[in-house]
Amino acid sequence: MKFSNQRPFSYPKAHENRLHPNDPAVRGPRIALFKLALKNFLLLQLLFLGLFAYIFGALFQATSHTHNLKVLYVDYDQGLVGTIIRNAYKGLQGDSFPTLIEKPGAEFPTPGDLREAVCKTRYWAALFVQPGASSTLETALTQPSNAYDKNDLVKYIWNEARYPTVVDSSISSNLQTLSATARIGYASHDWTTTITNTSAATYSTFADPWHLASINIQPTAQGSRLIYNTLVIILILIQEFFYLGTINGLYERFNIYSRLNPHRIIAFRFALSAAYTLIGSLCVAGMVWAFKAGWHVNGNQFALTWAILWLFAHVNFLTMDVFSVWLPPQFVPMALITWVIFNVASILLPFQLSAAFYRWAYVMPAHEVYQILIDIWSGGCNPTLSYALPILFIMELSSFCLSALGTHRRAHYALIKQEADKAIMQMRVDTAIKIEQENQRGLQRTRTATRSCGEIHDEKTEEQVDERTPEYEEQPHRLELARTIEKADEEIKRQQTRTSRNMHFGPSFGVSFGGGDD
Known part of the structure; x- marks a missing residue:
């Protein structure tokens, strides 16, 4: 059943030819939508409930741990x-x-x-x-x-x-x-x-x-000190996430994974991410120094700050890339927000003021980089390099290896997708040819039938035959053609489902600036 709303709206087409909620064509999708919405409702509520509990637990009764x-x-x-x-x-x-x-x-x-x-x-x-x-x-x-x-x-x-x-x-x-x-x-x-x-x-x-x-030892009274272990870290993480999404979108848009050797892709992505994080960390360090407000730090400390922020940013770029490759697409946003919260919670307070459980966060790169930054800013008065730098380098190496393996995975499935697209296109062409052949056979049958009844003369054209024989539209072979098209569509959908199951490039954003297609 269809209904229309006669009230004037700014977008009249938005209310034309809409199905009633109880229409059989809507009932099935509506139930499926409700189930999926409820599932995601519960998952996200549980995730954020857990994240809120985690970060509040890290701060819980901090004074009593003094x-x-x-x-x-x-x-x-x-x-x-x-x-x-x-x-x-x-x-x-x-x-x-x-x-x-x-x-x-x-x-x-x-x-x-x-x-x-x-x-x-x-x-x-x-x-x-x-x-x-x-x-x-x-x-x-x-x-x-x-x-x-x-x-x-x-x-x-x-x-x-x-x-x-x-x-x-x-x-x-x-x-x-x-x-x-x-x-x-x-x-x-x-x-x-x-x-x-x-x-x-x-x-x-x-x-x-x-x-x-x-x-x-190192007076640190400037107002910006309040965000060194909060917003600075969060913005660095978000900065890497957005560029990762842009790169993924570009690679997908220009079909790079199905065109180039994976080793070249790995080398280029590494160089590009290293250059991006190099400039990004320079901007962060520059802002820290621009608003130091009389803080007694020198040029050597600036260079060391820049270097360690560069390593931190690149570690997170690779780690987020690993998430986007190896996790199912629906879980990637959950993993990213969890990663951000775990990193920030590891440096909000020293571990001595939190429950002992939170000391597992020694492995979080934000904790390591903040300890190194304290060491740099106070002239070596926080000697944690013996464990902080090895942890960062281990994360850099392991994330790079998993990201490189993920590039091979993307290239593998990109080629499978390309082959599947060609097969689907060929299937559509075959279906169109089959339909055309069926049309020709139907037309031939109609001509034979009309000649046997003496209703057509030899000098009449095929177009005239079609005009004289509207009953052709009701021939049984049209049902066969409909079934053929339906089977072809179902096979195409199955092919697309099998291909897309493992084919995902992670979060990707549209390119807003410049560039037509290749």
Whole structure:
């Protein structure tokens, strides 16, 4: 049953000759559509539910894991100030406060040794009391005229380039809180037997005995630091995905896989992807430097940043290509978004602030590249190259091998598709010839029948025969022709289904700029 809507619309053809929803021709496709839509509905909901759970789980109760951050404490003074700091830490100690690990001064003879320990990431920071700090304060209390440097008694060493937002709140702020609590404890100490005369300078020393001085290995306070481990990584991944889709579209459009040797295709795709990621990583590094806002990094660090971002971008280009070759087409978008989330979640927080389960993400290239970037930016104070670079190179090599094998797979099925298209075309030609032959035979039968009835003369043309014999349109052989066409169409569909089952080039986008066909 067909119906039409008489109301005027801007696109009148959109409502012409439409079938009723209960029409038999619509019922079957509608049920199939509903089943597939429901299946994809469930799959995508479960996928994104899992991804949301994963990324929120990585951030879940991060503050309560702060005690996993180790801070070295060395008391070179061995006096009252060190004792006051220990007592203050006992009052602050808990899950949401970094763990203070005290070591004797003999293990770290100088502050330089403490810096080395922080630089090698054995500790997130190092807090120390200078030699003679207690006696200096006592002298200032008993002899107010003796001035001293309040910034030279208690200090801490840290590296702000190592997860800046985390160390700002979890390390620097908490150590400042520890120092402030210790100052209150120092003022609360019993000084009645030590101080006989008080003055304004004495009260000033009580109220503010010292300032916790910061020795920051690499200050990183610029606003753009907030996206180094989030949007920068996401945009690099998206950048590779879009160009991969463009390349796939071009190769499919110009039938490259069925024309060239796979080895030439592999070499060209590798060179093209290497050049693209080289320029893309240069742009990313250039933007980081353009908006560094006084960040103290030099040209050598720029070149190293460019190089490691290049490797990272190319690894992801090859990895996404592997997804697009070896996964069924319907699962490729799911794999890509999962890859993005896994990479970003591996660098949002240091693993010490997440559940132990998330440490499997050491193998994620984003985690490796971010650790290397921290090492570059802080002048070698994040020595993770021993495992980060090998993991990246292993992923580069394995992804290249799988991508190269996938190119052979594409070339194989492209040729099969080309042969199948030729067979389908030949099948259509054969069907057309068969139909024409049937028409000729039908015409001959009609002419014979009409001659036997004396209804046609020899001088009449075949066109006149057709005009005089409309009953030919109802001849039984037309049913045979219809069955022939139907069988041919079914065979063509089967051939196309068998060919397309393994023939997919991954995500591909139309080419918006330039170029006619070859």
